[in-house]
Amino acid sequence: MQNIKNSLFLSCLKATGFIEKKQAIGLTFKEELQLKIHLSMCKVCSSYEHQSRAIEDGIVKNYKKKNKLENDENLDQFEKEIIEKIKNL
Amino acid sequence: MDILKDSFETDLKEQLTVWVGLYHKDLLRWAEYKVNDKENAKDLVQETFLAAYNGIKRYKGESSPRTWLFRILNHKIVDFYRGKSKTPSSLGEDAAFSVTESMFDQHQNWEVNGFESNWENGNLFDNPVFVNVFGNCMEDLPESWSKILSDKYFFEKKTEQVCQENGITPTNYWQILHRAKLLMKKCIENMWSKS
Numbered sequence: 001m002q003n004i005k006n007s008l009f010l011s012c013l014k015a016t017g018f019i020e021k022k023q024a025i026g027l028t029f030k031e032e033l034q035l036k037i038h039l040s041m042c043k044v045c046s047s048y049e050h051q052s053r054a055i056e057d058g059i060v061k062n063y064k065k066k067n068k069l070e071n072d073e074n075l076d077q078f079e080k081e082i083i084e085k086i087k088n089l
Numbered sequence: 090m091d092i093l094k095d096s097f098e099t100d101l102k103e104q105l106t107v108w109v110g111l112y113h114k115d116l117l118r119w120a121e122y123k124v125n126d127k128e129n130a131k132d133l134v135q136e137t138f139l140a141a142y143n144g145i146k147r148y149k150g151e152s153s154p155r156t157w158l159f160r161i162l163n164h165k166i167v168d169f170y171r172g173k174s175k176t177p178s179s180l181g182e183d184a185a186f187s188v189t190e191s192m193f194d195q196h197q198n199w200e201v202n203g204f205e206s207n208w209e210n211g212n213l214f215d216n217p218v219f220v221n222v223f224g225n226c227m228e229d230l231p232e233s234w235s236k237i238l239s240d241k242y243f244f245e246k247k248t249e250q251v252c253q254e255n256g257i258t259p260t261n262y263w264q265i266l267h268r269a270k271l272l273m274k275k276c277i278e279n280m281w282s283k284s
Contacts (some may be wrong), residue, residue: 011197020267025248025259044199048274051208055273056242058214058223063122063243075114078131082109082138086102089142 010038015045019052105142112155113138115244116162122243123166133169137162152256156236163232180272182231189271204278219277226276234269237262 010018015038018031027035039046116137120130140161141148148157180188194200213219230238233255240251252262 011193012199013193013197016271017264017267020270021263024263024266044201044205047205047208051274052270054208054213055270058220059227059238059242059273061214062220062224062227063239075117078117078134079109079113082113082135083106085135086105086109086138086142089102089139 008034008037010034012038012042012045012048015039015042016048016052019045019049023052101142101145105138105145108141108154108158109138112158115155116158119159119239119243120162120166124169129169133162133165136165140165153254156255159236160232163236179235180229180231182233185231185234185272186268188275189268192271192275202278202282204281207278207281222277222280223273226273226280229276230269230272234265234272237265238269241266 015035018027018035018038021027021031022035039049113134116134117130120133121127124130124133137158141158144161148154152160192200214223227235227238237251237255237257240246240254241248246254248259248262251257252259257265
């Protein structure tokens, strides 16, 4: 009985890991089922799923906040300068 | 012997020149994001390549050249801020892992802390204080975790690329994303508990 219980029920640490795994590389059929069962019973993990998305959006926003690449012409010059410095070492 | 030495130096320079061509854009984008200043960013990237030339014998090929160059750049960025006495303080990997473990009890279920409902407020990112806290929490992430996040979300690389680039398996990959998000959650909830 213990074995059946362990194979069906995830801990919250495992379940939240599966939430990330699902998003990153996908879950197996069994994992998907385990996660569904867990989320149907655990409010805190359901709430984590929402938080995880919010954190992800925040990370993307934070990275985009001040990211403006110079035009390529300037960068060609920059590249040449570095290569020149290396040659003269 | 001198001829041999010269040809070795020439090979090194050629190798490095190739890397400059391949990676200067990514390195500059990252440096600009981190120091928020174009000229300083350019200086740091240039120093990175010069340091790479001097230290190339220490490069063992365990990670990709790009990852190695980013490691050098990140050290330069830390030095840059140290000079300005505004050191970003990232956690070590082990310490960070322990922090995320502490969010769960002995059965690996949540230690509920009462801040769960704060997340339900849909407009968190409209609050400049929250945005600032969020940015600081990102700085706390261990460097190796932050590297995975930036490859995924800043450079928008595919999973296979991120894994290859950083010498990790797909399992390492989602586990690091998991721990990084847990640490972000913990850091933000800490700020809430203090205010």
